[in-house]
Amino acid sequence: MTPQPGDRGAPRLPWRAGRIFPWLERQRKSGPLHFTLLDPDKSPGATAGRVAREAERLGSHAILLGGSTGITPALMGDAARAVHEATSLPVIIFPQGPESITREADALLFMSLMNSSDLKWVIRAQMQSSLGIRALGIEAISLGYLIIEPGMKVGEVGRAEPVPRDDVATACGYAQAAEFLGMKLIYLEAGSGAPAPVPPAMVRAVRETVRSVLVVGGGIRRREDAAALLDAGADVLVTGTVVETDGVSALQDIVAEVRKRRRPPS
Numbered sequence: 207m208t209p210q211p212g213d214r215g216a217p218r219l220p221w222r223a224g225r226i227f228p229w230l231e232r233q234r235k236s237g238p239l240h241f242t243l244l245d246p247d248k249s250p251g252a253t254a255g256r257v258a259r260e261a262e263r264l265g266s267h268a269i270l271l272g273g274s275t276g277i278t279p280a281l282m283g284d285a286a287r288a289v290h291e292a293t294s295l296p297v298i299i300f301p302q303g304p305e306s307i308t309r310e311a312d313a314l315l316f317m318s319l320m321n322s323s324d325l326k327w328v329i330r331a332q333m334q335s336s337l338g339i340r341a342l343g344i345e346a347i348s349l350g351y352l353i354i355e356p357g358m359k360v361g362e363v364g365r366a367e368p369v370p371r372d373d374v375a376t377a378c379g380y381a382q383a384a385e386f387l388g389m390k391l392i393y394l395e396a397g398s399g400a401p402a403p404v405p406p407a408m409v410r411a412v413r414e415t416v417r418s419v420l421v422v423g424g425g426i427r428r429r430e431d432a433a434a435l436l437d438a439g440a441d442v443l444v445t446g447t448v449v450e451t452d453g454v455s456a457l458q459d460i461v462a463e464v465r466k467r468r469r470p471p472s
């Protein structure tokens with residue numbers, strides 16, 4: 207019989223001490239951060255490396271790798287390698303499911319889509335991938351993922367019941383539940399390409415409710431969007447499509463807005 211984890215005498219599974227979450231906590235003490243989301247299906251291999259190099263030059267702090275469709279471990283692995291070769295930024299998997307996992311990344315956001323009506327996205331995909339992640343020794347960072355209207359493609363694929371944009375109490379309820387459950391990060395997601403980001407009033411209310419790292423993404427395209435979300439208390443802003451829709455200068459403006467709020471480490 208194959209020994210199972212936890213059996214007496216079972217071989218110890220490899221485990222690498224987490225580096226990325228402590229790095230994030232240290233960085234957060236000096237102010238907010240900007241993460242660039244790359245979709246390896248749209249920006250494979252060397253293209254991912256080029257975009258990441260540009261993001262690093264502008265001052266982005268980390269690369270998230272993920273997409274809603276068409277992801278394979280090979281695409282993720284190639285993109286992660288290319289980003290590592292081109293930059294010194296951490297590469298963090300923003301998973302679509304077990305097919306997103308590659309040992310080439312530094313860490314993985316181990317997320318539950320809290321407001322999905324499908325148990326697959328709440329806990330089943332996580333059950334299917336958890337032991338593989340542990341065996342590969344990838345750092346798993348727990349994250350409560352919450353889809354806010356309109357939710358876009360990820361809301362559809364994840365069968366989310368998106369939180370209405372004015373329903374601050376529901377957003378705070380989910381965020382507090384995530385924190386009680388021990389999730390280190392909470393991600394308020396309007397969906398990639400959303401016409402407007404998560405409302406700053408909702409971000410502010412969630413910030414006042416929990417102390418977890420607060421990540422906000424979806425539809426951030428203008429400097430004023432970034433400023434309002436940062437003023438509301440976001441710790442991390444995530445942008446993906448802004449470079450395609452509004453060009454490099456828009457990304458530059460957003461990253462500058464984040465960077466100007468940072469203090470030198472004490």
Ligand code: 1GP
Nearest residue numbers: 398399423424425446447
């Ligand atoms: C999607 O929040 C991210 O998961 C980024 O969204 O592509 O709209 O920047 P955008």
